[in-house]
Amino acid sequence: MQIQVSTDNFIHGDARVIEVAEQAVRSGLEHMDDRLTRIEVHIKDQNADKHGPDHILCTMEARPRGMAPMSAHHGGADIQAALKGSAKKLRARLTSVFDKADMHR
Template sequence: MQFQLNTDSHIQGDDRLAEIAEGIVTAALGHLVERLTRVEVHLADVNAAKGGGDDILCTIEARPEGMQPHSIRHSDADVEAALRGGGRKIRALLESEFGKRSAR
């Protein structure tokens, strides 16, 4: 599985953040990682310098093998919380989609 992290100009997207993001998201996905070809994570600071609650937007796009890409959006107070919440949402979405396919 390929992992890609993208950030806006208000979040410093260095190698350390990429490692943290990959660790959090792949841990949240668990065994589903084996069924994915690529995961893209986009982080944006919606309010920039103004601050405020839930101003970090995490968008995760997962590309399951042989299926259309699926994506979610999750806002939270800081980067790690946004990644954890986004990881939970994408896992729930993928489990639902894989479950529908196996039921057919």
């Protein structure tokens, strides 16, 4: 599974942010590794320079083999919370879709 991480102009996509993003994806979706080709992680600061609750938005898009892409979004107070929330939501969506597909085999 390939993991791609991108950030907006207000979040510095340095090595530490990429490492945290990859760790969140792997811990949340590693058991589905053989069914996924790529995960795209997009991290955005919705309030730019201003601060506020849940101002970091993380969107994760999964590319399952032989299926349409699926995504999940989550807002958090910091990057780690947004990553964890979106990984949890994406895992739930993928689990549901994979379970349904497995029943039809």
